[in-house]
Amino acid sequence: MVRELFDSIAKRYDLTNRLISLGLDRLWRRKACEEVLKSLEVRERPLKILDVACGTGDMMLCMRKRLEKRNLSGEFYGLDCSEEMLRIARRKVPFARLSVGTAEEMPYPDGSFDIVSVAFGLRNFSDREKAIEELHRVLKPGGRLVILEFSKNPSLLGKMAWLYTRTVVPIIGKLTTGNGKAYEHLVNSIDAFPSPEELRGEFEERGFRAKGLRWLFPRIAFILVLERH
Ligand SMILES: C[S@@+](CC[C@H](N)C(=O)[O-])C[C@H]1O[C@@H](n2cnc3c(N)ncnc32)[C@H](O)[C@@H]1O
Known part of the structure; x- marks a missing residue:
């Protein structure tokens, strides 16, 4: 279901992101990349980096x-x-090795990566527990995981951002992609997602240590950086 949903919006995915986030999605990804690099002491180069649920490749760029x-x-x-999201990624990030597969069963050996990122992907995983175990497996000990995700924040600004997301986003999504249902899914999945603190607990129970948790303006997205034990 999730695969079909993203296949159907792939062509207009980037444009819709820019519109619904008022251009902020780029800034959020930049902050996530900076946070994870800041937290890592680089010993080996080049760094091996995996982007899970990479979509059209913006996080890798x-x-x-x-x-x-x-x-x-x-x-x-x-x-x-x-496949459709990756078709676009192939043009945008020709330097990356792209694979079709799921976060719950990744095609990489144990301890392969220095950094793993998941930007706006975790909410969509059908089995989050299994995906967290896989994220742990493919990271090197001491490697870093960075999660960028949406969540509801109880502050006034957070409530206003959530109101905008609930009401305006499905309309823009329908106009740009023709698939309003996909953007209703976005809203519903944010509503059902645990708080950043609960999510941090889920990772800590499965072999990760939190290195930083930070809300991003306007308090509808957050970054969680974790170290793999
Ligand atoms: C909201 S998009 C985010 C794309 C990209 N990371 C970004 O920052 O724009 C979510 C992506 O997760 C992918 N996805 C959803 N469930 C997945 C799973 N279980 N395993 C791998 N990818 C998944 C979708 O195909 C989609 O490309």
Whole structure:
């Protein structure tokens, strides 16, 4: 169901992201990349980096820019269950090795990566517990995981951002992709998602140590950085 949903919106996914987030999604990804790089002491180069639920590849583009700014280099791997999203990623991130697959069963050996990112993907996973175990398995000990995700925040700003998301986002999504249902799914999945603190607990129970949790303006998205034990 999730794969079909993302296949159907893939062509207009990037444009819709820019519109519904008023351009903020790029800033959020940049902050996530900066936070995870700040938390990592680099011993080996190039860094091996996996982006899970990579979609059209924006997170990898962003990470490569942030690495260049630090005179670092990376070997990039991207995984996604939607062929159509990956078709677009192939054009945008030709430097990355892209695979079709699921977060719940990843096609990589144990301890492969220095950094793993999941941007706006976790909410969609059908079995989050299994995906967390897989994220732990494919990371090197001491490696970093960065999660970028939506959640509801009880502050006034957070409540206003949630109201905008609930009411305006499905309308823009319907106008740009023709699939209003997909953007209703976005709203429903945010509503059903645990708080960042609860999510942090889920990771800590499964072999991760939290390195940082931070809300992003306007308090509808957050970054969670974790270290794999
Ligand atoms: C909201 S998009 C995020 C894409 C990208 N990370 C970004 O920042 O724009 C969610 C992506 O997760 C993928 N996805 C959903 N469930 C998945 C799963 N179980 N395993 C792998 N990819 C999945 C979808 O195909 C989609 O491309």
